[in-house]
Amino acid sequence: MWNNHHALNLLSKILLTLVAMAVLYAISLQLIQPPLFPIKEINVQVIYGKEKNKAELQHVTREQIEQLVRDEIAGNFISVNLTEVREAFVKLPWVREARVKREWPHGLNxxxxxxxxxxxxGSHALVNTYGEVFRVxxxxxxxxxTGPNEASAHEVAQQFRRFNKILKPLQQHIAEISLTPRYAWRLQLNTGTILELGRxxxxxxxxxxxxxYNHSIARLNQQxxxxxxxxxxxxxxxxxxPEMMQQVPRKSGARRET
Structure with missing residues (x-):
């Protein structure tokens, strides 16, 4: 073997490659450990709605962000786990979504x-403008x-917007909207009137x-x-x-549908 120049050249190349890899690995270990490349800046930008317009923080406080930075961000610019940082921000009660990126040489956006x-x-949660239920x-x-389950909140939110648009000429709007387990709709207006819409x-x-309304229903009761x-x-x-709540309602028209 020692007289085989090709084998010796191959062996030397392998050894040099291994040494180079070991050196690079050692350097990389040093680079990802503090105090090299410390994170010095964390820039927080807020966006609003589906159009992603820039906005100011409304509910998340600076104190919450500072506490999160102290507790959740570990490592330096190179070693910090962006996925873990994002998940930590999403856990804040008012945060719907978060994105985290590195900003060379020592910052996070x-x-x-x-x-x-x-x-x-209902009485235990909120619905956001996307029709998603969240708890704060x-x-x-x-x-x-209200609806049969939280998954129906998106449909309720959509119908809420449609119904309010229809009611706008009367200057009335919805105070409560309910979708029953049988998928029948009921509205309570800001005037107190309950509208039974059915399915x-x-x-x-x-x-x-x-x-x-204006030339018929509104004239039934002026007070x-x-x-x-x-x-x-x-x-x-x-x-x-109003004074007949416990009596049989007056009817006009034919057989009721659902």
Whole structure:
């Protein structure tokens, strides 16, 4: 073997490669250990809504961010685990989404999207503008959504927007919206009136209510808003006046549908 120049050249190349790899490995270990390349800056940017417009922090506090940095960010610019940092930010109660990137030579850029509360979900949670349920403690004047399960919050949020758009000419809006387990819709307006929409042709029924309200429904009671309007009739409505809550509602039209 020692007389085989090709074998000796090959062996020397292998040894040199191994030595070079060992040196590089040792250098890399030094590079990823503090105090080299310490993280000196963490820049937090806030975006708002689906358009990703820039905004200011509304609910996440600087104290929460500083505490997270102290507790969750380990290592230096090279060794820091960006996935773990992102997950730590997402755990903050008001954070919907977070993205974390390195900023050479010693910084991290953090982009946060906060939840924007659209409504309460029952009595124990909130719904954001994406129709997602999240849990924080808040004292705000918001409409109330209810549904058969949290997965239905997205559909309820969509219908809430559609229904409010239909009601806009009357200057009325929804205070509570309910989707039952049988997928029937019920609205309570800011006036206190309850609208029973049922399961079928729900938007068409609400459009009919709006179209006849000023020259028909509103004239039935000039003192107070109606207590209840059942829109599930094909050719009319069933109404209940405030002082008649315990009595059989007056009806107009034909057989009720659902």
């Amino acid at each position: 953090v982009i946060l999207e906060e939840h924007q509360a659209l409504a309460y979900w 403690t808040v004292d705000a004047d918001l409409p109330v959504f 079928n042709e729900i938007e068409e029924r609400l459009v009919r209510y709006v179209s006849v 107070e808003p109606l207590a209840y309007v059942d829109l599930r009739y094909p050719n009319g409505f069933a109404i209940r006046m």
